Amino acid sequence: MYLTGFADEASKGIDGQIKATLELGWKYIESRNIDGKNIHDITDEQFDIVCGKLADAGIEINCFGSAIANWGKKINEPFDTSLAEAKRAIPRMQRLGTKLIRIMSFAVLPDREPDDQMEAERFRRLRELLKMFTDAGIKPVHENCMNYGGMSWQHTLKLIENVPGLRLVYDTGNPIFTDDRGKPKPYPKQSSWEFYKNVREFIDYVHIKDGYWNAKENKQVFTFPGEGQGDVWRIVEDLVKTGYDGGFSMEPHLAVVYHDASIKSDAEIMYNNYVEYGKRFSKQLSVISKQ
Numbered sequence: 001m002y003l004t005g006f007a008d009e010a011s012k013g014i015d016g017q018i019k020a021t022l023e024l025g026w027k028y029i030e031s032r033n034i035d036g037k038n039i040h041d042i043t044d045e046q047f048d049i050v051c052g053k054l055a056d057a058g059i060e061i062n063c064f065g066s067a068i069a070n071w072g073k074k075i076n077e078p079f080d081t082s083l084a085e086a087k088r089a090i091p092r093m094q095r096l097g098t099k100l101i102r103i104m105s106f107a108v109l110p111d112r113e114p115d116d117q118m119e120a121e122r123f124r125r126l127r128e129l130l131k132m133f134t135d136a137g138i139k140p141v142h143e144n145c146m147n148y149g150g151m152s153w154q155h156t157l158k159l160i161e162n163v164p165g166l167r168l169v170y171d172t173g174n175p176i177f178t179d180d181r182g183k184p185k186p187y188p189k190q191s192s193w194e195f196y197k198n199v200r201e202f203i204d205y206v207h208i209k210d211g212y213w214n215a216k217e218n219k220q221v222f223t224f225p226g227e228g229q230g231d232v233w234r235i236v237e238d239l240v241k242t243g244y245d246g247g248f249s250m251e252p253h254l255a256v257v258y259h260d261a262s263i264k265s266d267a268e269i270m271y272n273n274y275v276e277y278g279k280r281f282s283k284q285l286s287v288i289s290k291q
Contacts, residue, residue: 001240001289003282004028004062005250010274011267012036014050018057020271024278027058030102030249032065040066040089047092054096062247063100063141063169063205064089068129071146075106075118079125086129090136100205100247102169103129103140105148105159114151114181122148123162130166141169141205144195150174152182152190153198160202168202170195171251172230173209177220189213193231196238206239208232208281209251222253225281237288248285252277 007017007029014034021029031039034050039061042050054060066089067073068082089101105122126142133140142159144150149159160166175190196203210228211221225232236248254273 001245001285002026002028002062002247003250003278003285004030004247005252005274005278006030006032006065007274008033009250009252009254010271014053016267016271018053018059020274020278021059022057023275024282026278028060028062028247029054030063030065030247031061038067038085039064040068040085040092051095061093061096061098063102063249064093064098065102068101068103068140069106069125069147070104071107073104073106075109075122075125075148079128082125082129086132090133090138093138094136099137099139100169101133101138101140102143104143104145104150107147108151114155117148117151119148119158119162123159126159126163126166130163134165139167139204141167143169143207144171144174144178144199146174146178150178152180153195154182156195156199156202160199166202167204168199169205169207169249170199170203170235171207171209172196172232172235173207173211173222173228173251173253176211176213176229191231192229193234196231196235200238200242203239203244203246205246205249206235206244207249207251208236209253211253224252224254224277226284233284233288236285237291240285240288248281250274250278250281 010020011017068085149156175192175195179187180190210223210225210230210232212229
């Protein structure tokens with residue numbers, strides 16, 4: 001097992017991301033944004049600088065937290081954007097020796113029922129992406145987020161059935177805030193443990209996020225790991241007990257809510273929250289591993 005995280009939640013720039021990773025004593029970053037742009041979207045010149053700084057610090061990128069097929073991409077719109085992102089990501093990942101890339105299954109169509117989501121086209125596109133990456137020696141892992149596969153564990157399993165070879169990155173926090181479209185209306189929120197136990201055999205990577213749903217105010221609230229409703233320690237204990245040997249990637253969302261550009265945070269608070277989050281998880285993981 002190894003620890004990593006979305007270090008853009010510690011700092012917008014690569015220097016601060018590296019600093020936080022070194023302070024935690026970790027070797028890896030799951031790279032998403034650098035100075036506000038995804039790592040597959042920064043310029044070649046910027047990417048060269050990032051590579052140099054990573055090499056100097058002895059830090060590696062274990063996973064690209066890409067925007068490919070994510071909640072901002074609609075299945076009833078052209079495929080071009082995600083294909084272009086994939087084509088840019090592959091040579092950069094090969095240069096860095098990065099073997100994992102986070103992908104999704106396109107945004108949910110809000111005006112359609114769960115069984116009317118243009119499934120065939122989603123499956124076709126993901127099969128094409130999977131082949132592109134595997135041909136390049138890279139493993140794409142699908143995240144249960146605001147996308148088709150994230151609608152329920154049943155939808156994730158249907159995705160896996162129709163995209164042979166696809167593996168998962170499981171996010172412990174996303175179910176808390178997501179309607180369970182595998183159940184009758186009115187949709188309840190998902191159970192992180194229920195989702196996990198039904199997809200466990202396909203998980204190769206894990207995002208650590210926690211929080212709770214404030215029904216009164218109809219909003220999500222993020223917490224340190226183990227303090228919310230994400231069943232974080234129950235899931236981690238089960239993973240350790242069953243021989244999981246992959247990565248745990250921190251995605252705190254404490255100081256900055258990634259999907260909400262209106263929420264700002266002082267740089268020092270961002271940095272300190274990220275480091276504290278990582279330390280707390282690392283400490284509890286050590287306890288669990290010794291049980």
